[in-house]
Amino acid sequence: MNCNGFRHNCLFFLEGQLSRVIEKEMKEHLESCEACKSKYERMKKTFKLLRIDKVPLFGEPRKSALFPLVMEQVEERSKRTRRRKYAFAWSFGFTMLLALISTIIGIKSQKPMDYQYAFMTNPNNLIYQEDSVVTNYIAESLIENDTLIKDVKTAIDNSIIQGSELSSLMMELSSEEISTLIEKLKNTNFDNI
């Protein structure tokens, strides 16, 4: 065995962890190499010195106090975790509620806006997507129909006529008036308006 091999195995040699064959080689090298012998002796002394280093006793009072202290901490932290979970659940629930309320409010506030207003007439389920040309045409039809003419005129004059208002005006028409209007709408080619 050379010096490198000896140094590599030195610790295991000290711990008595080597096979008999290698241990024998180590001993032989130790006899013949002063440098390795000195290194080995130094390591041995280090081990001996470190064995002197003792740990302060973990006495009986400490031992018996440990479990109650641990459980006290466990209880305290469990409570804290529970509180945190409740707080999270409440704040999450509250946030969801707020989100729901604001969504409902949003939907409600969107309803009067006629960006996608559907206008439906009862007997034939005629549906018209919001379209200013169509809306104006219906308004004119209502005027021609001579019903509620004043209201519609006022609305147009003031530029406040909206789909929803048309809808409410439609609701006030008699069935005969609606039939007349439907016939008129059916025969209308909106592309040419």
Place this chain on the structure above:
Amino acid sequence: MEKVDINKFKIGDETLFRKIVENYGEKLYNTVFRIIRNVDDAEEIVQETFVRAYLKRKTFKGKSTIYTWLFRIAYNLSLNFIKKRKPTLELHPNIPADDSPGKQYERQEIAQKIDIAVKHLPPKQRTVFMLRFYENMPYKNIVKILKCKEGTAKALYHFAVQKLSDELGDLLT
């Protein structure tokens, strides 16, 4: 302990947990002290180890012994502790009182030098050294704690002994 009691442990059986604390408290303290080198801090880390072990008991899979698992927690806590706190030098509290004043002084000096030398070791080297040298822990358990390969653990141990031997040089002559 192991197989049957793992289930009990996971359920949170306090009688069993008390046994675990009583059985391993001192052993954990001894090793943690050798890494931290301070009685109060070592006690605090041991206490914290058991608190965490109880709160996280359901994560214990039983692949290692309960002590290895406990020590893995203690090791992580010790590592964080070493990173946060600057090294301090303290009087070694374990000098036998029956020695003569001269002998006491000498022992105190040796203990302090060992203390300094150990504190100069990087945390991983320190841990491997303490587990191997003082606890005679097999490398297969050490690698579970340090989450490294056996060769790495052996190298860390070798470096630690080498450094300690160099640092304690003047005491060895």
